[in-house]
């Protein structure tokens with residue numbers, strides 16, 4: 233057995249949502265999205281990078297014709313706090329007009345990123361634009377925005393794993409874990 237080099241003094245990190253809980257909830261979200269799609273094709277738009285694992289699992293549970301594309305937005309950088317402004321690092325290449333779009337996010341926190349992306353996409357006239365987020369932290373909201381499909385509503389913990397990072401670490405953890413940064417002296 234390979235011994236993992238400790239990543240932090242608290243590794244392994246405390247699990248907030250296990251891989252089984254996530255799997256079960258993703259199937260439920262996929263069922264709700266499938267029902268609402270009513271047989272129409274979907275354009276599944278992932279917000280890089282945090283959404284990729286959720287998108288991969290969600291899309292495989294959708295018995296619906298799908299195409300994928302991605303946007304890249306950043307609001308955190310290496311901090312655990314939102315900078316308050318969004319940097320669109322990559323726009324979608326897909327034709328949006330008249331499509332049924334599902335925007336896939338890993339986490340809805342202040343809502344600043346989602347608010348920006350929804351405004352950006354609405355300018356391109358999708359037929360419908362719905363948002364699926366795995367996690368929602370409503371206590372942190374700074375923009376009055378909500379997702380159409382929410383996996384889990386969680387308290388104000390900084391979470392990593394299942395695609396989510398702290399300074400690009402921990403995205404590959406299969407569970408969603410609570411990360412408490414080491415104090416900077």
Ligand code: PRP
Nearest residue numbers: 280281282306307308341342343344345
């Ligand atoms: C995270 C997450 C959302 C956004 C949510 O992205 O993936 O896009 O923050 O936060 P908000 O509601 O406060 O705007 P991040 O900027 O950390 O980039 P990443 O997905 O590449 O990790």
